[in-house]
Amino acid sequence: MNRILAICGKELRLYFLTPTSYFAFAIYVLMSSFMFYVDFVTYQPSVIDYRLILGDMLFMLLIVVPILTMRLVSEEFRQGTDELLLTSPASVTEVVLGKYLASLGVLLMLLLCNLVYPAIMSLFGTLDMLTLWLSVLAVFLMGAAMMAIGLFASSLSQHQMVSAVAGFVLLLMFWLTGTLVSQNESLAQWIGPFSLPDRISNLTKGVINGPDVIFYVTLALLFVVLSIQVIERKRWR
Amino acid sequence: MLEVKQVSKRYDGGRGVQNIDFSMQRGEIVGFLGPNGAGKTTTMRMITGYLYPTEGTITVDGLSVHDEARRARAKIGYLPETPPLYPDLTVEAYLKFVAKLRGVPAREQKLRIAEMVSRLGLNGREKQSVRHLSKGYKQRLGLAQAIIHQPDLLVLDEPTSGLDPSQIIEIRSLIRELGENHTVLLSTHILQEVGALCDRVLIINRGELVMDGAPDEIGKRMESRFAVSLEVRGERRRVERVLGDWASARGISAEIHRDAEGREAEPVEAGRVLPQDDNVSAALEPELEQSVPEQTAPDETSSVPRPVQAEQPVQSASVVPANSAVPADPASSADGSVRALLTADGHEDFRVELFRLLAEADLPILELHKENLTLEDVFLKLTADNAGSSPVESEAETAAEDFSVEAVSPESPDQTDDGGERR
Numbered sequence: 001m002n003r004i005l006a007i008c009g010k011e012l013r014l015y016f017l018t019p020t021s022y023f024a025f026a027i028y029v030l031m032s033s034f035m036f037y038v039d040f041v042t043y044q045p046s047v048i049d050y051r052l053i054l055g056d057m058l059f060m061l062l063i064v065v066p067i068l069t070m071r072l073v074s075e076e077f078r079q080g081t082d083e084l085l086l087t088s089p090a091s092v093t094e095v096v097l098g099k100y101l102a103s104l105g106v107l108l109m110l111l112l113c114n115l116v117y118p119a120i121m122s123l124f125g126t127l128d129m130l131t132l133w134l135s136v137l138a139v140f141l142m143g144a145a146m147m148a149i150g151l152f153a154s155s156l157s158q159h160q161m162v163s164a165v166a167g168f169v170l171l172l173m174f175w176l177t178g179t180l181v182s183q184n185e186s187l188a189q190w191i192g193p194f195s196l197p198d199r200i201s202n203l204t205k206g207v208i209n210g211p212d213v214i215f216y217v218t219l220a221l222l223f224v225v226l227s228i229q230v231i232e233r234k235r236w237r
Numbered sequence: 238m239l240e241v242k243q244v245s246k247r248y249d250g251g252r253g254v255q256n257i258d259f260s261m262q263r264g265e266i267v268g269f270l271g272p273n274g275a276g277k278t279t280t281m282r283m284i285t286g287y288l289y290p291t292e293g294t295i296t297v298d299g300l301s302v303h304d305e306a307r308r309a310r311a312k313i314g315y316l317p318e319t320p321p322l323y324p325d326l327t328v329e330a331y332l333k334f335v336a337k338l339r340g341v342p343a344r345e346q347k348l349r350i351a352e353m354v355s356r357l358g359l360n361g362r363e364k365q366s367v368r369h370l371s372k373g374y375k376q377r378l379g380l381a382q383a384i385i386h387q388p389d390l391l392v393l394d395e396p397t398s399g400l401d402p403s404q405i406i407e408i409r410s411l412i413r414e415l416g417e418n419h420t421v422l423l424s425t426h427i428l429q430e431v432g433a434l435c436d437r438v439l440i441i442n443r444g445e446l447v448m449d450g451a452p453d454e455i456g457k458r459m460e461s462r463f464a465v466s467l468e469v470r471g472e473r474r475r476v477e478r479v480l481g482d483w484a485s486a487r488g489i490s491a492e493i494h495r496d497a498e499g500r501e502a503e504p505v506e507a508g509r510v511l512p513q514d515d516n517v518s519a520a521l522e523p524e525l526e527q528s529v530p531e532q533t534a535p536d537e538t539s540s541v542p543r544p545v546q547a548e549q550p551v552q553s554a555s556v557v558p559a560n561s562a563v564p565a566d567p568a569s570s571a572d573g574s575v576r577a578l579l580t581a582d583g584h585e586d587f588r589v590e591l592f593r594l595l596a597e598a599d600l601p602i603l604e605l606h607k608e609n610l611t612l613e614d615v616f617l618k619l620t621a622d623n624a625g626s627s628p629v630e631s632e633a634e635t636a637a638e639d640f641s642v643e644a645v646s647p648e649s650p651d652q653t654d655d656g657g658e659r660r
Binding site for chain 1: 248249282285286287288289306307308310311313315317318319321322323324325326330334335337338339340382
């Protein structure tokens with residue numbers, strides 16, 4: 001556990017020592033505030049509801065998550081610091097979990113930035129606090145799954161850019177499954193459930209639907225395990 | 238301490254290491270030698286658990302590096318070829334991270350970091366970001382990283398590569414110091430380093446261990462000649478005549494080096510010592526070292542035919558004039574001194590005889606030194622032997638560039654020449 005925390009601490013520190021994460025945060029805040037302006041100020045909805053602006057913000061994660069995760073493993077390979085990590089008493093599982101934990105920390109910070117908007121909205125009416133917090137939880141769960149996918153993409157290459165693109169493509173696939181197959185009834189039945197954003201609707205309505213939560217958690221787990229395997233495999237080559 | 242048993246690693250391309258088998262005792266400093274790509278790093282990576290061997294087992298203090306990875310790795314400190322540093326962290330933050338990662342108890346961490354900083358001369362740089370450290374300091378930090386958890390076994394992959402001479406000396410003395418408390422396995426392709434640091438040498442070539450022994454012992458074991466280098470004061474021609482006559486009298490088909498402007502030596506039969514003497518000695522530089530790299534020859538010597546490296550007899554007497562005064566006229570340079578290298582087959586010690594000879598001729602010996610078979614020679618022999626059917630070219634090239642050997646292995650002078658020009 002100590003080692004997980006050590007790696008997590010190092011990753012968080014590096015997040016705020018490298019310009020990339022500031023860039024990602026800047027994009028996120030800029031775009032989401034722009035969307036907030038469009039959705040709330042220009043459109044002037046008759047109800048005060050966080051969900052009105054949620055959809056667009058989710059989409060921003062699609063761009064920001066790969067930028068935030070691309071560094072995680074790729075950079076270790078590129079700098080040769082994987083030799084330090086893999087020859088230390090820490091297991092690959094601990095290394096990957098530490099990194100994943102750090103990415104969750106960053107995700108939490110993104111969500112905190114996002115809470116500015118409901119705060120502003122609450123000045124103009126009452127927010128349903130339950131749905132608000134459930135929505136935040138839902139976004140966190142989805143973001144956690146996305147971070148795991150990004151982490152996995154990062155472990156595939158020692159070039160950050162390749163990792164970022166791979167992560168983006170993977171995420172996009174999970175994102176679009178719902179819309180792409182909606183025409184085909186039988187296909188939609190099979191592939192539709194794997195769609196990332198579709199799973200969120202129940203939670204934002206205030207319904208904690210077991211399968212939805214389990215979907216995100218297992219997706220995150222799956223990709224964390226895959227990352228561990230990819231890194232562990234390098235020892236055998 | 239460390240047991241490496243029949244370890245092989247195969248890569249996709251077919252290269253790797255085969256059947257590496259050695260063990261190390263506690264407190265030993267072992268040098269790991271080999272040309273580039275011989276498998277040094279692969280072996281070290283397997284020992285440290287970064288790679289798993291395809292076959293064989295590695296144990297540290299009886300703990301398998303593979304099966305009891307966590308406990309075994311806690312006993313190992315590893316400095317890879319490029320120090321594994323995070324350029325964005327500060328020195329202090331980096332050491333703190335490593336200490337945590339390596340499981341140094343929390344209350345000891347501060348103390349241990351302070352100890353590392355002072356021991357490796359990183360004082361005053363704790364708050365500096367690693368990115369801005371010079372290469373030497375990065376190497377030190379890499380070393381600090383490897384010893385912060387007080388490992389039993391220290392594995393260093395080319396710890397002195399890319400450092401300037403004073404830094405090399407510092408790192409070496411540090412390693413020597415570490416060798417008092419740790420078992421050290423270090424790889425290098427600087428052969429002097431092995432002689433200076435190690436109790437034992439392992440030579441690896443093409444993925445196989447070809448030699449294992451103490452550095453000086455190895456030289457003796459492979460010795461097949463008796464060589465003496467000497468510096469004699471006296472007129473050049475006379476020295477050459479006396480030495481040449483003596484050499485041929487002893488049945489030595491001698492070879493004379495005419496080391497003009499650092500060019501490769503030119504073999505001449507001992508009987509005809511002075512063919513182009515006037516011509517050449519006028520262009521001689523004082524005290525030319527044999528290992529001086531090829532320089533462009535000035536105009537006077539351009540008439541001298543380019544030296545040809547032929548298969549040379551083992552027995553040889555080479556005379557290299559090394560006049561301290563500018564020898565405008567060789568006949569008048571009575572104060573000059575001449576360097577010579579005498580080589581004979583077998584182990585017969587001819588130094589006494591040589592002394593008498595030169596004393597009778599009234600040629601004072603300024604320097605007399607028995608040449609031992611150096612690690613370079615051993616190394617070249619071993620690696621050349623093993624080259625076998627495979628392309629000799631790359632082998633000779635690597636050897637030449639890595640060890641700055643003055644006399645190129647006789648089998649492949651052409652290749653090395655090519656290499657020099659290509660580069």
